[in-house]
Amino acid sequence: MVKTNTAHLQMSGIEKRFGSIKVLKGLDLTIHEGEFVAVVGKSGCGKSTLLRLIAGLDKPSSGTIFVAGEPLTTLNREARIVFQDGRLLPWKRVLDNVILGLGKSAKDEAMKVLEDVGLVERTEEWPGKLSGGQKQRVALARALMHKPKILLLDEPLGALDALTRMEMQKLMERLWLKHQFTTLLVTHDVEEAVLLADRVVLIKDGKIDSDVRVPLKRPRHKNQIGFGAIVEHILQQILEKKSEKTSASLGYV
């Protein structure tokens, strides 16, 4: 895997307030090009807020986000986001959803991408007739069509059943290995984070509480040596009352 040391995303002292509620309180995070970073934390900790800031959908109350060295002021053109609820346009057939924003000439390419996510037989279906997993495949395909340098995944598997989740996790890893985009996955499932990410960052009290490197070989599975220990370590961090800042790389391989 090619990994340069350029900081693709750089955030320092990011704050986000909604009215009187401070969700992010001076968050620092640097993500390198091609890295797969998972963001975990209790619900309401601000993980999705962080993703929306990186997408440029919301603006930080203070602090600046740098994308490849440039401060982000509007929508992040390098990033595409996949939402938990898929957000397919119900009045467009699958193929037309995938080419959204690109025009009819993208249809051939779209067929290839749909084949890649395993949905090539359902291109003429209405989204309303797809299962939750299929909808997320379409949403992924739609994001891939834009050849994003940054892929933002906002709990994309949150609403799926266990079996479909496993399939989708494999798909996401395969796509990431193939396309090498910088990936941010927001999830509440620590196992999923450890299964997929190079780094798992934990948000607590509006800050990065810990930043854990996952040195396990891919493809990973839950019975791999060291897997359980890393999951356990992160869970401990989440549940700990006091937030002690740890930025450790664990020694397990």
Added chain:
Amino acid sequence: MLKRIKQTAMNLRPWAIPVLLLMSWQLFTKWGLISARVLPAPTEVLAAFIDLLKTGELIHHVWVSLWRALTGFAIGGSIGFIFGLLNGLFRPAEMTFDTSIQMLRNIPHLALVPLVILWFGIGEEAKIFLVAVAVLFPVYLNTFHGIKNVDKGLMEMGKTYGLSGWSLFSQVIFPGALSSILVGVRYSLGVMWITLIVAETISSTSGIGYMAMTAREFYQMNVIVLAILMYALLGKVSDMIARFMERKWLVWHPSYQFGNTSDRGK
């Protein structure tokens, strides 16, 4: 075989009561149980229908009514639609116009009849004006609310995928508002006929309502009933057209799924 007879019987069942009513109506009038001054026999209505068809009167009156209805609908519907779009899309427009429109909406449009007769006399303008006023508000309200209620998540998604301005409107906002807009259209088609009936009955020199009112002077019960039936028929046809539009444009919508329309690609 038995199954098929059963199936046919099931299919015909909704028509059983109307047919039964029609038959008893015919018999009761023939036996004199219902006076011809109260209700003419169905066969006489049919005779009137054929007579007026032959002289060309019926077609003339229906045509005039239809023209008034559609012209009024086109004018009022367009105004309602344009304001609905404008106010739904742009906050300053909403601030400027919505309150005024909501105030006007609460005036019963048929209360305007005396005023309208004084303004326009009994010419075409009076009827077209009344129909236009009647359809304006349902179209406005449903367009406005349809646009206001478009899923914000979808709008946000559209923007992140490079849509803006016209493309955002045509691919996300308008299709999202369409089911609500069509509800407005369907409702206003009903109001359109009701308004026209009143307008034509009060002041007219042609049209279905005029046909009924002159028949009243000559005590032609069958022509009056025929006029009522013509209105019913036209109302039904407009409703069918509205339903057709819903089927055509809302095939994707779970509440409008009629049969296997989604199997195009298979």
